[in-house]
Amino acid sequence: xxxxxxxxxxxxxxxxxxxxxxxxxxxxxxxxxxxxxxxxxxxxxxxxxxxxxxxxxxxxxxxxxxxxxxxxxxxxxxxxxxxxxxxxxxxxxxxxxxxxxxxxxxxxxxxxxxxxxxxxxxxxxxxxxxxxxxxxxxxxxxxxxxxxxxxxxxxxxxxxxxxxxxxxxxxxxxxxxxxxxxxxxxxxxxxxxxxxxxxxxxxxxxxxxxxxxxxxxxxxxxxxxxxxxxxxxxxxxxxxxxxxxxxxxxxxxxxxxxxxxxxxxxxxxxxxxxxxxxxxxxxxxxxxxxxxxxxxxxxxxxxxxxx
Amino acid sequence: xxxxxxxxxxxxxxxxxxxxxxxxxxxxxxxxxxxxxxxxxxxxxxxxxxxxxxxxxxxxxxxxxxxxxxxxxxxxxxxxxxxxxxxxxxxxxxxxxxxxxxxxxxxxxxxxxxxxxxxxxxxxxxxxxxxxxxxxxxxxxxxxxxxxxxxxxxxxxxxxxxxxxxxxxxxxxxxxxxxxxxxxx
Numbered sequence: 001x002x003x004x005x006x007x008x009x010x011x012x013x014x015x016x017x018x019x020x021x022x023x024x025x026x027x028x029x030x031x032x033x034x035x036x037x038x039x040x041x042x043x044x045x046x047x048x049x050x051x052x053x054x055x056x057x058x059x060x061x062x063x064x065x066x067x068x069x070x071x072x073x074x075x076x077x078x079x080x081x082x083x084x085x086x087x088x089x090x091x092x093x094x095x096x097x098x099x100x101x102x103x104x105x106x107x108x109x110x111x112x113x114x115x116x117x118x119x120x121x122x123x124x125x126x127x128x129x130x131x132x133x134x135x136x137x138x139x140x141x142x143x144x145x146x147x148x149x150x151x152x153x154x155x156x157x158x159x160x161x162x163x164x165x166x167x168x169x170x171x172x173x174x175x176x177x178x179x180x181x182x183x184x185x186x187x188x189x190x191x192x193x194x195x196x197x198x199x200x201x202x203x204x205x206x207x208x209x210x211x212x213x214x215x216x217x218x219x220x221x222x223x224x225x226x227x228x229x230x231x232x233x234x235x236x237x238x239x240x241x242x243x244x245x246x247x248x249x250x251x252x253x254x255x256x257x258x259x260x261x262x263x264x265x266x267x268x269x270x271x272x273x274x275x276x277x278x279x280x281x282x283x284x285x286x287x288x289x290x291x292x293x294x295x296x297x298x299x300x301x302x303x304x305x306x307x
Numbered sequence: 308x309x310x311x312x313x314x315x316x317x318x319x320x321x322x323x324x325x326x327x328x329x330x331x332x333x334x335x336x337x338x339x340x341x342x343x344x345x346x347x348x349x350x351x352x353x354x355x356x357x358x359x360x361x362x363x364x365x366x367x368x369x370x371x372x373x374x375x376x377x378x379x380x381x382x383x384x385x386x387x388x389x390x391x392x393x394x395x396x397x398x399x400x401x402x403x404x405x406x407x408x409x410x411x412x413x414x415x416x417x418x419x420x421x422x423x424x425x426x427x428x429x430x431x432x433x434x435x436x437x438x439x440x441x442x443x444x445x446x447x448x449x450x451x452x453x454x455x456x457x458x459x460x461x462x463x464x465x466x467x468x469x470x471x472x473x474x475x476x477x478x479x480x481x482x483x484x485x486x487x488x489x490x491x492x
Contacts, residue, residue: 017434021469022462048432048475053380054424057402057417060326062485066428069484092382104326118484163381168393175386201345201381208440209417210377211451213349220345246458285465287458 009082009138010040011129012074014094016087016238017049023238025282026086026265030131032280033271037139037147044074044083050090053204061110067097068111071123082127084134086267088164088237094128095169130165132236132266133172136180145187149275154296155231157185157269158195160221160244162237166199175199181234181266188273193228197221202243218243219251222259232262232289234269241265248288262289262296272297314364322361327396334358340384340394350374354384354394361397370405376417378402416447432481435472 019027034041047070055063071094074083085091101108101123112122135144159181167175178199182192202221207214221244225233235241245263252259268281283293322328334355341353351373352360360369369375375398384394402418405411411418423442428434444452462468475481 017436017473020433020473021436022467024467046476048481049428049434051428052424052434054421055428056380056399057421058406058425060399060403062425062429065485066481069481100326107326114484118480120484163379163383167382167386199383201379201383203346204379204381205417205420206346206377206379208443209420210349210415211454213346213377216349217345246461249457285467287461287465 008038008040010042010079011134012077012081012083013041013043014047014070014074014083014085014090015043016047016085016090018087018089018238018242022242023087025268025285026238026241028280028282029265029267029271029276030086032276033267033274036271036274036276037143039139041084042077042081044070044077047073050085050087050093052089052093056093061107063093064097064100064107064111065114067094068101068115068123069118069120070094071097071126071128072115072120074126075124076121082129082134084129084131086131086236086238088162088239091128091130091172092164092169098123098125098128099169130170130172130236132165132180132184135184135270136173141183141187144184144270144274147274148188150273152188152190152273152296154190154292156191156193156229157264158193158225158228158230158233159185159198160195160202160225160233160235160240161198162235162240163199163201163204165236181236184266185234185269188270190269190273193225193230195225195228195230197224202240204239204243207243207247214243215247215251215254218247219255222248222251222261223257226259226261230261232264232292234264234266236266246287260289260291262286262293309363309365309368313367315366316364318364318366319362322397322400325396325400327393328400330390330392331358331362331397333390334362334392335390337389339387339389343383343387344378345381345383346377346379350377354378354398357401358392358394358397361401367410369401370408370410371412373412373415374398375401375405376411376415416443419443419447429482429485430478431472432475432478433473435469437469438472 051063051066101111161178165172166178173180185192203214203217241263248259271281278298286293338355341347341355347353357374378398382395406418420443
């Protein structure tokens with residue numbers, strides 16, 4: 001793997017609605033990590049919501065048009081830059097729109113017409129990418145290893161990839177058995193466990209709609225992680241993080257089993273390992289496992305240098 | 308028991324014409340979708356049975372099933388289907404048709420959530436999670452808010468509750484874009 005990159009590529013960044021509310025820690029830690037890695041990032045100006053799964057369920061055409069506007073704005077922003085979408089739903093919907101507009105001429109035409117009505121330029125080809133895949137391919141395991149500034153003394157981690165980031169319009173990783181998150185974390189010295197449910201769905205918004213079923217799904221995920229020896233879970237989706245993190249006390253009460261483990265974003269762990277400012281990683285925003293987060297990541301302030 | 312006379316034979320062909328649903332007749336009823344679906348054990352019909360109902364034209368059963376609302380769109384079935392059927396897209400088509408025909412089970416707030424989400428994004432350009440949850444609760448069952456007090460407090464404490472929703476600069480432009488009249492196909 002080559003470690004010499006002439007000039008650092010810059011990226012457009014599509015936060016999505018969750019990263020501005022419940023998933024704030026994802027955005028904070030990602031910005032901090034990318035700053036440490038010296039990767040320039042520019043937020044897509046005036047982006048709109050991707051529509052997630054709800055729009056698809058009501059009106060497919062509108063769903064595609066919402067994404068088309070974002071893709072058009074990204075094209076307009078220029079530089080042939082790739083668009084980074086950290087949220088699983090945003091990533092999937094943006095890529096699905098491109099896929100369908102290409103595969104079905106009728107959809108492609110409709111999308112083009114609607115953009116014209118709104119006086120927006122055509123969406124053309126913008127590459128939509130996920131931070132995990134970008135960190136793996138563009139930054140690379142070796143570079144990350146070289147940047148390590150802190151020594152991990154916390155527990156083992158279960159890497160939970162979730163559903164929409166790895167399927168089916170995705171280039172993030174293998175759909176069946178993704179391993180890139182494990183590779184990245186191990187490279188910075190954080191041990192991971194073999195987690196068999198890594199792509200089983202957390203239910204997404206089901207925790208808010210059909211609550212009991214949503215809770216049950218997350219219970220299974222937590223229980224399996226703990227059974228495999230994990231003392232924390234790491235995710236790359238704001239909804240997975242939200243579900244696994246905020247419902248632990250309720251799950252514990254319902255099942256009479258005790259769950260209180262931290263649920264991180266990948267960018268928080270990597271950002272911490274490469275020496276990111278502990279206050280800028282959104283670590284205080286975790287609901288569960290707050291003691292572990294403090295012990296592992298926030299207390300040893302005179303952090304030992306690795307090299 | 309199902310009788311052939313209850314079926315709508317032309318319905319599966321209408322569905323087949325929708326984007327993503329082309330391959331519904333290639334289903335071999337292997338059950339891979341049901342096996343891989345994390346929610347199939349909570350469904351009234353497993354995804355495999357929905358495919359079967361759909362192909363035989365049992366429209367009413369398929370559209371009023373709980374299954375299509377339990378589907379969380381995780382795409383596991385689509386990724387695993389040996390016949391390359393986009394089952395998630397089929398589920399989406401069924402959801403859309405069910406909403407249009409008012410056939411969904413009334414005790415599920417999912418269509419309500421979808422509608423409120425749709426309305427918020429249409430008027431603001433971005434979703435506002437706090438408002439969405441409030442509006443969904445008011446339209447379906449306000450008592451679920453009581454159960455949310457604790458998680459709401461946690462979110463508030465950790466600064467994750469959004470009090471002022473974001474907007475795009477010109478939501479009107481977006482509304483124009485997504486509501487163009489469709490030309491006759």
